[in-house]
Amino acid sequence: MSNPSRLGHLLGIESLSREQIQSLLSLGTSYAAPGAPQRQTTLAGKTIITLFFENSTRTRTSFEIAARRLGADVISIATTASSTAKGETMMDTALNLEAMAPDAIVVRHSKSGTAHLLSRHLQCAIINAGDGQHEHPSQALLDAATIAAHKGSFEGLQVAIVGYLQHSRVARSNVMCLTKLGCHVRLCAPHSLMPAGMDELGVVDGQRRASLHYTLQDALTDADVVMALRVQTERLGDTPRIADAAAYAAQYGISARAMAFAKPDAIIMHPGPVNRGVELTADIADSSRSVILEQVSMGVAMRMAILHQLLGAAA
Ligand code: NCD
Numbered sequence: 001m002s003n004p005s006r007l008g009h010l011l012g013i014e015s016l017s018r019e020q021i022q023s024l025l026s027l028g029t030s031y032a033a034p035g036a037p038q039r040q041t042t043l044a045g046k047t048i049i050t051l052f053f054e055n056s057t058r059t060r061t062s063f064e065i066a067a068r069r070l071g072a073d074v075i076s077i078a079t080t081a082s083s084t085a086k087g088e089t090m091m092d093t094a095l096n097l098e099a100m101a102p103d104a105i106v107v108r109h110s111k112s113g114t115a116h117l118l119s120r121h122l123q124c125a126i127i128n129a130g131d132g133q134h135e136h137p138s139q140a141l142l143d144a145a146t147i148a149a150h151k152g153s154f155e156g157l158q159v160a161i162v163g164y165l166q167h168s169r170v171a172r173s174n175v176m177c178l179t180k181l182g183c184h185v186r187l188c189a190p191h192s193l194m195p196a197g198m199d200e201l202g203v204v205d206g207q208r209r210a211s212l213h214y215t216l217q218d219a220l221t222d223a224d225v226v227m228a229l230r231v232q233t234e235r236l237g238d239t240p241r242i243a244d245a246a247a248y249a250a251q252y253g254i255s256a257r258a259m260a261f262a263k264p265d266a267i268i269m270h271p272g273p274v275n276r277g278v279e280l281t282a283d284i285a286d287s288s289r290s291v292i293l294e295q296v297s298m299g300v301a302m303r304m305a306i307l308h309q310l311l312g313a314a315a
Contacts, residue, residue: 188219
């Protein structure tokens with residue numbers, strides 16, 4: 001079974017097999033190839049709703065561009081302009097949207113499990129564009145495609161994911177995706193931002209392919225890929241665990257000095273939005289080793305692949 005469309009939804013990386021991930025990556029890579037047609041009719045006549053209850057720049061825009069490039073009609077719901085602002089529940093909003101017969105809803109919400117919940121109550125395809133602290137599957141897929149574009153294959157690659165791991169859906173989806181593909185993932189954070197047992201997400205066929213690290217030197221030595229994560233102050237609540245942003249940046253910010261530990265051809269990634277001077281120094285963010293804007297471009301191609309596999313005729 002190598003077609004994720006049989007799942008009907010894209011809820012997370014956890015439920016995808018290595019073959020399903022590879023099939024999405026190969027379709028996404030074909031959409032990203034130079035000269036690939038920018039306009040297609042694959043999804044002509046389909047209606048896709050993007051329903052974002054949380055802020056987004058890259059994810060929402062790229063899903064919308066991807067849907068349009070495939071010929072679908074796209075309706076974009078901004079929650080501030082919708083009835084949730086008038087007290088309607090998330091589920092009622094979704095059921096009302098479904099009554100208008102869309103083919104898919106792309107949803108982002110601050111509560112973990114939102115996409116799964118909708119998939120149990122709605123008939124249309126549900127695509128998880130980030131649910132709370134749980135998963136962000138399209139981000140992990142575009143990150144994997146970007147890594148493949150630079151490194152060729154995944155087997156044996158050492159990938160360091162650094163920073164705010166505690167509430168990171170990007171990190172969770174990436175650990176599962178990259179370890180299924182054959183990478184080893186080194187998770188690096190201060191003790192206060194390292195979720196207990198996060199390395200368990202990287203156990204594949206009984207093999208432990210993720211490890212926990214507390215210093216940049218330990219995590220970055222001979223790494224092939226360095227991925228920095230945003231410090232998500234909005235999820236820290238009333239108990240900030242970073243007492244001093246400057247001290248955090250000095251210990252966990254990716255600088256040229258930190259990158260000296262990694263392999264000379266190591267690439268630098270970040271899902272965005274970047275806080276310059278916190279997760280990355282500005283010179284590193286703009287350096288030739290940074291593939292941050294390539295990740296954004298790959299986001300359109302991978303989201304075309306996701307929509308095609310879920311909604312295309314061959315599905
Ligand atoms: C991430 C998210 O929203 O989970 N951003 C994104 O989708 N590119 C990461 C973040 O906001 O820090």
